[in-house]
Every structure is written in C-alpha cells, then in structure tokens.
Amino acid sequence: xxxxxxxxxxxxxxxxxxxxxxxxxxxxxxxxxxxxxxxxxxxxxxxxxxxxxxxxxxxxxxxxxxxxxxxxxxxxxxxxxxxxxxxxxxxxxxxxxxxxxxxxxxxxxxxxxxxxxxxxxxxxxxxxxxxxxxxxxxxxxxxxxxxxxxxxxxxxxxxxxxxxxxxxxxxxxxxxxxxxxxxxxxxxxxxxxxxxxxxxxxxxxxxxxxxxxxxxxxxxxxxxxxxxxxxxxxxxxxxxxxxxxxxxxxxxxxxxxxxxxxxxxxxxxxxxxxxxxxxxxxxxxxxxxxxxxxxxxxxxxxxxxxxxxxxxxxxxxxxxxxxxxxxxxxxxxxxxxxxxxxxxxxxxxxxxxxxxxxxxxxxxxxxxxxxxxxxxxxxxxxxxxxxxxxxxxxxxxxxxxxxx
Amino acid sequence: xxxxxxxxxxxxxxxxxxxxxxxxxxxxxxxxxxxxxxxxxxxxxxxxxxxxxxxxxxxxxxxxxxxxxxxxxxxxxxxxxxxxxxxxxxxxxxxxxxxxxxxxxxxxxxxxxxxxxxxxxxxxxxxxxxxxxxx
Numbered sequence: 001x002x003x004x005x006x007x008x009x010x011x012x013x014x015x016x017x018x019x020x021x022x023x024x025x026x027x028x029x030x031x032x033x034x035x036x037x038x039x040x041x042x043x044x045x046x047x048x049x050x051x052x053x054x055x056x057x058x059x060x061x062x063x064x065x066x067x068x069x070x071x072x073x074x075x076x077x078x079x080x081x082x083x084x085x086x087x088x089x090x091x092x093x094x095x096x097x098x099x100x101x102x103x104x105x106x107x108x109x110x111x112x113x114x115x116x117x118x119x120x121x122x123x124x125x126x127x128x129x130x131x132x133x134x135x136x137x138x139x140x141x142x143x144x145x146x147x148x149x150x151x152x153x154x155x156x157x158x159x160x161x162x163x164x165x166x167x168x169x170x171x172x173x174x175x176x177x178x179x180x181x182x183x184x185x186x187x188x189x190x191x192x193x194x195x196x197x198x199x200x201x202x203x204x205x206x207x208x209x210x211x212x213x214x215x216x217x218x219x220x221x222x223x224x225x226x227x228x229x230x231x232x233x234x235x236x237x238x239x240x241x242x243x244x245x246x247x248x249x250x251x252x253x254x255x256x257x258x259x260x261x262x263x264x265x266x267x268x269x270x271x272x273x274x275x276x277x278x279x280x281x282x283x284x285x286x287x288x289x290x291x292x293x294x295x296x297x298x299x300x301x302x303x304x305x306x307x308x309x310x311x312x313x314x315x316x317x318x319x320x321x322x323x324x325x326x327x328x329x330x331x332x333x334x335x336x337x338x339x340x341x342x343x344x345x346x347x348x349x350x351x352x353x354x355x356x357x358x359x360x361x362x363x364x365x366x367x368x369x370x371x372x373x374x375x376x377x378x379x380x381x382x383x384x385x386x387x388x389x390x391x392x393x394x395x396x397x398x399x400x401x402x403x404x
Numbered sequence: 405x406x407x408x409x410x411x412x413x414x415x416x417x418x419x420x421x422x423x424x425x426x427x428x429x430x431x432x433x434x435x436x437x438x439x440x441x442x443x444x445x446x447x448x449x450x451x452x453x454x455x456x457x458x459x460x461x462x463x464x465x466x467x468x469x470x471x472x473x474x475x476x477x478x479x480x481x482x483x484x485x486x487x488x489x490x491x492x493x494x495x496x497x498x499x500x501x502x503x504x505x506x507x508x509x510x511x512x513x514x515x516x517x518x519x520x521x522x523x524x525x526x527x528x529x530x531x532x533x534x535x536x537x538x539x
Binding site for chain 2: 048049050108110112185186188192193194195270271272273274275282335337346347348349350351352353354355356358
C-alpha cells in the first residue's frame with residue numbers, strides 16, 4: 001500500500017519508479033502483480049485522438065476606447081467565437097467553422113479550416129486576425145475592431161475541453177452500398193473498412209477502469225503542457241456493461257480537462273479535418289496512475305487482448321440510434337489490421353495515433369522521473385460505476401409558443 | 405521486362421494525338437492507365453504503368469521525349485508531409501495498393517511510394533491532411 005504523498009516524496013528524492021502503460025504489461029507478466037506493485041510507483045498512460053468537445057477561452061484585453069465584445073460578434077481568422085460573457089472574454093470551439101465555409105453543400109465537405117486549426121496556430125505562436133463587432137454602450141463606446149493578436153498578448157488563454165479521453169469507443173463500419181463520411185472517418189460500402197479510435201492498452205481511462213486513482217483536480221499531461229481534470233466529461237456514462245476485468249465494453253467514462261494554453265505545444269494540439277463531417281482538434285492527454293496497491297496495478301496491466309469494443313453500423317444503426325452490435329472485437333484483433341465482421345474479413349484503421357500515445361507515456365514518465373511533475377490528490381471522485389449516473393437520450397416534446 | 409509507373413505531361417498541341425497507341429503499335433509496350441485528365445492549363449496529364457522489354461521500353465520513352473511529352477516517375481508526386489502526419493493509420497484500409505501500412509513494432513504508418521498509384525483516396529480522408537499531391 002502506498003499513498004500519493006509517499007510517491008511524491010520519492011519523486012522529490014529522485015527515487016521514483018515509473019513505467020509506461022505498455023511496459024507495465026510485461027512487468028506484471030514477468031514478476032506478478034504483487035512484486036511489481038511494490039517496485040512500481042507510477043504508470044503513465046496516454047492518448048492522442050480527435051476530440052470534438054474541445055475549445056479554449058481567451059481574455060483578449062481591453063482596447064482604447066473600450067469595446068464590449070460580449071453580446072456582440074467575434075471572429076478569429078474568420079472562425080466565429082462565442083461571446084456571451086463579459087466585455088472581452090470569448091470562447092472558441094474546435095468544431096466552429098467560418099461563415100462562408102460551404103459545409104456539406106458540396107458533398108462531402110472538406111472542412112479545411114475551423115476552430116481546431118485556429119487553436120493550433122495560436123499555440124504555435126502565430127498571429128491571428130481578430131475581428132469583433134459590438135452594439136456600443138456609454139462605457140464601451142467602440143463598435144468595431146480589427147487587429148492581429150498573438151497568444152502571448154492575451155491575458156488568459158485557457159484550453160477547456162468539456163469532453164475528452166473517452167473510455168473505450170465503437171468500431172465503425174458501413175453496411176450500406178454507398179460510401180459514408182462520418183466522425184469515424186470515411187467508411188467504404190459493404191463493410192469496406194472498420195475504423196476504431198482508441199489507444200487501447202495505453203488509453204488513460206481503460207487503465208483505471210473504475211476511476212479509483214484520479215478525480216477532480218488530478219494533474220495531467222494536456223496538449224504538451226500541464227493540465228487538470230476539471231470535472232467528469234459530458235456524456236460520462238460509468239454504469240455500462242463491463243467485462244470481468246472491469247473494463248467497459250462500450251463508450252463509458254469521459255473527462256473534462258483544463259489547462260493554460262500558453263504552455264502547451266503545437267505537436268500535441270492538432271487542427272483536423274474530417275471529410276464530410278467537420279473540423280476538430282486532435283488532443284494529446286497523459287494520465288499518471290499512482291500504484292496505490294496491487295489492484296491498481298492489475299487493472300493497469302490489462303493488455304489489448306483483454307479490452308473489447310463493439311462493431312457498430314454507421315449507415316443506419318448509429319444515425320437512427322438503433323441498438324445492436326455486429327460483434328465484439330479486442331484491441332489486439334483491431335491492431336492486427338483486420339477483423340471478421342459478419343463472416344467477412346475487414347481491414348481496420350485507427351483514428352487515434354498509437355505511436356503518439358506511446359510518446360506521451362514516455363514524455364510524462366520523463367517529467368515525473370526528472371522531478372518536474374508531482375502527482376496531485378483528487379479533490380473529489382468522478383461519478384462511479386455504481387452511482388447510477390448515466391447518459392440520457394433527448395426526449396422531444398412539442399415546442400409550442402406561449403401565446404399558442 | 406521492365407515495368408514502371410510514370411507521369412506524362414502532354415503539352416496543349418499533343419492533347420489530341422494518339423501517343424499511347426504508338427507505344428503499343430510501334431514498341432510493343434503494355435500499358436495500364438491509372439489516371440488521365442486535362443488540367444486547367446490545358447495540359448494533358450496521364451499516370452501510366454508501362455510494361456515491356458527493356459530496349460522497347462527505352463525506345464518508347466525516347467519516342468515520348470521526342471514528341472515533347474514531359475515525364476517523371478510517379479513516386480515523386482504523392483508525398484507525405486512528415487511534420488503533419490500523426491501516424492494514426494486511418495488511411496491504411498483506404499489505400500488500394502497497400503502503399504500505406506502500419507509497422508507492427510513502431511505502430512507508425514509506412515508510406516511506400518513505389519506502390520502508390522496516385523488514386524488520391526488518402527489525400528482528403530487524412531485528418532491532418534498530411535498527404536500531398538504535386539503533379
């Protein structure tokens with residue numbers, strides 16, 4: 001048994017033993033969980049995939065004379081931001097698109113530039129063009145502003161992603177006879193390919209499936225810098241079917257994360273275009289799992305062949321919310337490059353970069369070993385698997401106007 | 405026998421000429437057209453796999469050059485931007501010729517441009533748009 005405090009003491013003394021989520025698998029197989037749990041203090045996990053519910057808020061500073069962007073309009077490189085805050089606070093979402101982007105009018109739309117791309121440019125230190133309009137007040141008389149702006153000149157630039165780091169995800173296929181363009185990539189007709197999106201045995205929430213070692217306030221690797229778990233993510237759904245090893249068989253837990261964008265890095269926040277779907281942001285996240293006891297280590301050591309995902313049809317089932325899986329496959333099978341669906345051999349593609357996730361595990365390991373990253377005690381746990389907390393569908397009701 | 409994938413650029417004045425026919429008739433070369441179109445600059449562009457005996461092949465190439473056809477090997481035209489590529493691998497099942505594969509050890513995506521036929525399917529489906537075409 002170890003505490004986070006004891007592990008931090010070891011980090012400070014330079015005596016900490018850190019292994020990656022990949023290394024821990026072999027280690028536990030060789031030495032057994034009991035012995036390995038005594039030796040290892042921290043297991044580092046990582047993931048690097050497109051995460052649409054990402055974005056950043058900015059305080060752009062006050063101009064002379066003042067302008068009340070709040071309640072007005074604001075664009076960064078033509079991409080609209082949300083302005084419903086105080087005078088010069090704005091939020092830019094990863095999937096926001098310029099007003100003149102043709103979307104899917106020319107199908108499938110290319111979505112070459114959106115909020116995710118602006119975030120990456122800002123992180124790269126590039127100037128972006130800010131354009132804002134306001135209605136003008138006595139205290140904020142200005143109606144219009146157009147200026148270049150740089151992240152280093154802003155008061156705050158904070159990445160705040162309301163849903164990241166999905167604990168497991170579907171494997172998407174297309175049973176129809178036409179190609180379809182989804183957030184899971186282009187799916188060729190008649191089971192032409194199967195796309196998945198997880199780092200599997202490296203992915204943070206798959207390595208501590210009951211969220212025992214982290215919660216609100218946990219310090220993480222976020223976009224190449226330091227971030228924190230702010231809350232459970234939207235659509236957090238812990239009470240799902242799980243295998244005997246505790247790992248959810250379907251998409252389950254999620255995280256809301258936050259961190260100072262100014263100390264992040266363009267290698268770990270990548271603007272992305274999903275053909276026929278939209279623009280988004282690839283986010284790199286790393287989680288340190290403190291090895292509090294043997295049980296924590298046992299969960300962290302589950303390999304790809306013990307982690308399963310559902311094969312889901314994205315031509316009819318997914319869009320119409322029809323339940324039903326076409327089968328269950330392990331990440332070991334997915335990584336082999338082909339799976340069998342309805343008796344047919346189907347080639348697999350991953351949207352989430354395993355090699356980048358591996359780099360995140362290594363980088364976080366390095367930070368901890370060098371004493372640059374201490375672990376933090378969670379302030380409060382996330383809704384747990386037995387909490388009854390879950391995900392609801394929208395119940396539509398007639399939306400009558402009051403006078404009717 | 406020689407088999408090569410080449411990109412041919414036909415100047416405006418040659419667009420209406422039966423050049424490929426001559427390659428078959430005079431030099432006994434087999435061909436497989438992988439791509440053909442006329443660019444906005446009114447230049448004809450053809451990606452061709454050309455197969456034949458060494459001396460015939462060389463003579464055929466000389467013939468093309470004599471006509472004023474510019475050419476280069478196909479492998480120079482589809483390029484991966486190594487900075488942009490995140491090595492996710494979503495392109496791998498889309499590639500019809502296995503020019504894109506995942507290395508089992510490093511889990512990085514390998515691009516073998518010798519196998520590439522410039523179908524360009526990977527170009528638009530690449531999330532960070534790392535595959536570039538330079539015809």
